[in-house]
Amino acid sequence: xxxxxxxxxxxxxxxxxxxxxxxxxxxxNAFLLPINxxxxxxxxxxxxxxxxxxxxxxxxxxxxxxxxAEQVLGPSxxxxxAAVLVAAILCGVTGFAYLHSKEKxxxxxxxxxxxxxxxxxxxxxxxxIAAVPYVVCVLIAVLGVGTVNGIVTSETVAMALGxxxxxxxxxxxxxxxxxxxxxxxxxILTGILGTVFFWGYGPMCFWVIRNMMVSxxxxxxxxxxxxxxxxxxxxxxxMIYMGKQMGLRDTVxxxxxxxxxxxxxxxxxxxxxxxxxxxxxxxxxALSYPRxxxxxxxxxxxxxxxxxxxxxxxxxxxxxxxxxxxxxxLAALFLNCIIEFVFSTDLKNIWTHKYSCGFILGGVGALLxxxxxxxxxxxxxxPDTGEVEEMSLYSYRIYEPFMEYYSxxxxxxxxxxxKGGLSNYMPLYGLADEGIxxxxxxxxxxxxxxxxxxxxxxxxxxxxxxxxxxxxxxxQTLEDLSQDEEFREKYYPACGDGITGADSISVTDWADYxxxxxxxxxxxEALLEFIGLFREESKKVTIGELRETQPSGILRLSRxxxxxxxxxxxxxxxxxxxxxxxxxxxxxxxxFEKTLDFLERMGIVFQNEINPEDINGLRLEIEQNxxxxxxxxxxxxxxxxxxxxxxxxxxxxxxxxxxLSCIERCRYSDYRExxxxxxxxxxxxxxxxxxxxxxxxxxxxxxxxxxxxxPAV
Numbered sequence: 001x002x003x004x005x006x007x008x009x010x011x012x013x014x015x016x017x018x019x020x021x022x023x024x025x026x027x028x029n030a031f032l033l034p035i036n037x038x039x040x041x042x043x044x045x046x047x048x049x050x051x052x053x054x055x056x057x058x059x060x061x062x063x064x065x066x067x068x069a070e071q072v073l074g075p076s077x078x079x080x081x082a083a084v085l086v087a088a089i090l091c092g093v094t095g096f097a098y099l100h101s102k103e104k105x106x107x108x109x110x111x112x113x114x115x116x117x118x119x120x121x122x123x124x125x126x127x128x129i130a131a132v133p134y135v136v137c138v139l140i141a142v143l144g145v146g147t148v149n150g151i152v153t154s155e156t157v158a159m160a161l162g163x164x165x166x167x168x169x170x171x172x173x174x175x176x177x178x179x180x181x182x183x184x185x186x187x188i189l190t191g192i193l194g195t196v197f198f199w200g201y202g203p204m205c206f207w208v209i210r211n212m213m214v215s216x217x218x219x220x221x222x223x224x225x226x227x228x229x230x231x232x233x234x235x236x237x238x239m240i241y242m243g244k245q246m247g248l249r250d251t252v253x254x255x256x257x258x259x260x261x262x263x264x265x266x267x268x269x270x271x272x273x274x275x276x277x278x279x280x281x282x283x284x285x286a287l288s289y290p291r292x293x294x295x296x297x298x299x300x301x302x303x304x305x306x307x308x309x310x311x312x313x314x315x316x317x318x319x320x321x322x323x324x325x326x327x328x329x330l331a332a333l334f335l336n337c338i339i340e341f342v343f344s345t346d347l348k349n350i351w352t353h354k355y356s357c358g359f360i361l362g363g364v365g366a367l368l369x370x371x372x373x374x375x376x377x378x379x380x381x382x383p384d385t386g387e388v389e390e391m392s393l394y395s396y397r398i399y400e401p402f403m404e405y406y407s408x409x410x411x412x413x414x415x416x417x418x419k420g421g422l423s424n425y426m427p428l429y430g431l432a433d434e435g436i437x438x439x440x441x442x443x444x445x446x447x448x449x450x451x452x453x454x455x456x457x458x459x460x461x462x463x464x465x466x467x468x469x470x471x472x473x474x475x476q477t478l479e480d481l482s483q484d485e486e487f488r489e490k491y492y493p494a495c496g497d498g499i500t501g502a503d504s505i506s507v508t509d510w511a512d513y514x515x516x517x518x519x520x521x522x523x524x525e526a527l528l529e530f531i532g533l534f535r536e537e538s539k540k541v542t543i544g545e546l547r548e549t550q551p552s553g554i555l556r557l558s559r560x561x562x563x564x565x566x567x568x569x570x571x572x573x574x575x576x577x578x579x580x581x582x583x584x585x586x587x588x589x590x591x592f593e594k595t596l597d598f599l600e601r602m603g604i605v606f607q608n609e610i611n612p613e614d615i616n617g618l619r620l621e622i623e624q625n626x627x628x629x630x631x632x633x634x635x636x637x638x639x640x641x642x643x644x645x646x647x648x649x650x651x652x653x654x655x656x657x658x659x660l661s662c663i664e665r666c667r668y669s670d671y672r673e674x675x676x677x678x679x680x681x682x683x684x685x686x687x688x689x690x691x692x693x694x695x696x697x698x699x700x701x702x703x704x705x706x707x708x709x710x711p712a713v
Contacts, residue, residue: 007117014125021094022129025087029137032079033072037145040068065151073141073160075167076247081239084171087134089195091126092178093188100188102283109280119275123179130171138164166246170239173260174199176267177235183274184292186285190342197300202233208303211310216371218439219379221452221466226414227253235263286343294356297339302363305332325368332364333357379439382432383455383463390421390456391428397449397474400668401546402493402538403586417454417464420490427477428453435467449474479544493584494538499531502557507588507599510551510665511607513682514690517556520602530598531557537592550664551587552596552606587667610682612657619681619691620659620706622646648709655705662702663694670695678702 015022044064071077098104108118142160146152181194206229213220231237238260245252274288282288287296309328316323336357337350344352351357370376394413422428432453449471455463481487489495505527506519522530534555588595588606596606650656663678681691696702 006113007121010113010121011125014121015128018094018125018129021090022133024090025130025133026137028083028086029133030140032077032083033134033137034141034145036079037068037072037141038149040072041065041145041149041151044068065149069146069151069156070159070247073138073156073163074247075163075243077163077243080167081170081243084167084239085174085199085236087130088171088174088178089192091130092175092182092195093191095122095126096179096182096191097188099182099278100186100191100283102281105280105283115276116272119272123176123271126175126179127172130175131168134167134171135164163246166243167239169260169264170235170243173235173264173267174239176264176271180267180271180274183271183278184288186282186288190286199234199236201299203228203230203237204307205303206230206233208306208310212306212367212371213378215310215313217374217378219381219435219465219467221464223462223464232256232259235260238263293343294353297336297343297353297356298360298363300339301332301335301360302367304335305329305360305364306367321372325372328364328368329361332360336360380436381465382429382436383457385426385429387457388425388429388455389458390423391425392417392420392422392454392456393428393431394420394452395449395474395478397471397478398491398543399493401543401587403584413452416491417452421454421456422481422484422486422490424481424484424486427480431469431473431477432465432467434469434473435465438468475544475547479542482542482544485539488539492538494535494586499535499557499584500528502531502559503527504558505530506556506558507604508554508556509606510553510588511610512690513610513665513680513692514684514688515554518604520599520604522602530595533594533598534586534588534592537595541589541591545591546587546589549589549591550608551667552590552592552608553588553599555586555588557584557586610660612653612660614684615656615682616651616685617683618650618656618659619683620648620650621679621681622648622706646706648706650709655709658701658705662696662698662705664697666693666695 044061098108109115111118113121138160142152142157146156177198178195181198182191185191185194210222210228214222227241228237231241232255238256242252242256242260278288287293305328308331309324312327313320313324340350340352341347344350374380394416398416431451435451449469450466451469451474452464452466455465457463481491493499503524504519505522506517508515508517520530590596590608599605650659659680663680666677677693678696679691679693681689683689
């Protein structure tokens with residue numbers, strides 16, 4: 001039996017021998033926490049901006065001082081995350097490196113101390129070496145630097161303490177996993193590689209599977225808004241993801257708070273069991289248990305070989321399946337030899353374990369067949385209609401006729417697929433049929449639009465698929481769906497809950513190329529009345545009706561909440577808060593009669609067309625594309641200023657009228673149509689100017705007008 005005094009004496013002696021590591025930890029933490037904190041605060045105070053008022057500067061300084069506290073003391077500090085991993089490896093390797101030397105193992109195990117106590121001494125000393133410097137430096141940063149600079153609040157202290165607990169838990173988990181790797185190996189190099197293996201194997205396997213499915217299954221679709229499952233299988237990815245979410249003040253899944261300490265508990269239990277049973281002769285061997293070499297080799301080689309194949313395929317080109325197969329098989333053989341050499345350090349033994357090598361080749365071959373030939377029918381799968389309760393979809397085509405800009409829902413795709421289930425789903429089922437047919441008969445070149453469908457199956461399960469279909473079919477399907485009130489209620493942006501939270505509105509005349517914004521000063525009751533009219537009339541139109549109609553104006557809905565503009569300066573990003581958060585920019589159409597009547601009562605009447613009497617000059621730009629002039633197609637429908645080859649100007653009223661009769665202003669959705677485009681700049685008689693991309697409605701007439709004019713350039 002060993003007394004408590006002898007235990008603590010041995011612990012103190014161990015700490016004394018590893019004192020150099022504690023000093024190193026102090027230096028690292030001091031630089032990353034109090035010193036870094038002070039430097040950031042000083043940098044904020046010394047930056048001056050000539051385009052800010054004194055009040056704006058004061059606001060900016062205070063905001064960025066608090067931001068510096070969050071960046072240094074908060075859970076999303078990437079440098080502290082890296083320091084946690086470095087500390088875990090250093091403490092784990094230095095604490096248990098003696099197990100990889102036969103002489104040291106014989107010495108330590110000859111001491112009259114039970115193995116369990118000896119393990120605890122090494123294990124606890126590593127925790128003390130890493131934790132004490134970190135905790136001390138956090139306290140110095142908060143109570144020292146923070147107090148001196150006058151930015152310590154109860155929220156700052158709570159954040160720092162919560163972050164300290166989170167990083168201590170993350171360190172304990174990563175450190176214990178590293179210790180387990182050291183116990184299962186017999187050399188320092190294999191111990192470090194084993195640590196990397198435990199930290200990254202789960203995420204790597206899921207990464208390989210996901211990228212294989214993305215590359216070879218045409219209908220595969222990641223679940224929008226979901227967390228990569230591989231994140232749950234590594235203390236490193238858990239720490240990074242959880243820290244990022246907490247830094248964004250977003251919700252961390254409760255399961256993660258259970259898994260992280262669960263990994264810690266499981267790894268610690270295994271450490272006790274392995275240390276008790278670990279044979280002393282395992283020192284200087286690759287693995288402590290040689291029978292596990294084949295299993296480890298198989299686990300490493302198969303995903304690594306497939307990863308190598310994917311890398312070469314991406315380098316060679318998207319359709320280079322032959323290179324993928326060749327590289328994957330070659331990498332499997334090469335990695336088999338490398339790992340065998342690591343285990344035995346003898347080139348003669350690289351082909352010794354033929355059965356495991358055969359299993360590796362068989363595993364790689366089976367996975368190649370599954371992903372390349374799809375014998376399981378993943379791309380051909382479609383549930384029977386009797387199994388489907390509802391279906392939902394996402395396509396950017398839904399919003400094109402309605403909105404100039406959308407920001408009310410950051411995870412729009414996930415929201416629509418989750419909550420947009422339609423009981424009348426047969427049009428979507430037919431759309432999926434065409435997508436599957438495109439894959440089956442290799443007709444993807446004629447199916448150019450992408451749509452994501454979610455099958456809401458009976459029993460609560462969901463299945464997601466991504467299909468390539470023709471644009472004509474997709475537009476017709478959306479038109480058919482928009483006849484249904486259920487679709488309009490769930491998918492029309494004006495029907496969403498977000499716009500009811502707006503507390504200010506402004507409008508822009510569509511015929512005004514200057515995009516002059518007119519703000520309406522409305523009471524809360526009047527604003528809600530306006531939004532109600534807008535929502536009511538939006539629900540009465542179909543998507544097809546709006547595609548064929550030019551807007552009368554643009555409606556901007558905003559909330560008076562602070563929003564970080566993140567303005568860029570030479571010294572970095574300036575975080576200056578403005579007082580408006582956009583809910584979206586919506587098109588207003590002539591069909592919205594009640595909405596337009598409301599605006600007219602407020603003194604706002606849209607022109608619907610440009611009045612030539614207001615125009616002093618018209619400048620027309622044609623991009624440099626080919627000798628075909630305006631008949632040539634332009635990339636993405638835009639006439640880029642850097643590629644302009646011709647500029648024509650018109651000042652006579654008759655000429656301006658004729659040019660305006662040949663063009664039509666474009667919505668964003670119009671750029672994707674098979675039309676001809678041009679860019680115009682209008683100079684108004686009051687001296688102002690504005691421009692935009694336009695669709696040419698009469699190409700022959702426009703060409704004749706340009707022929708009769710003299711190019712300015």
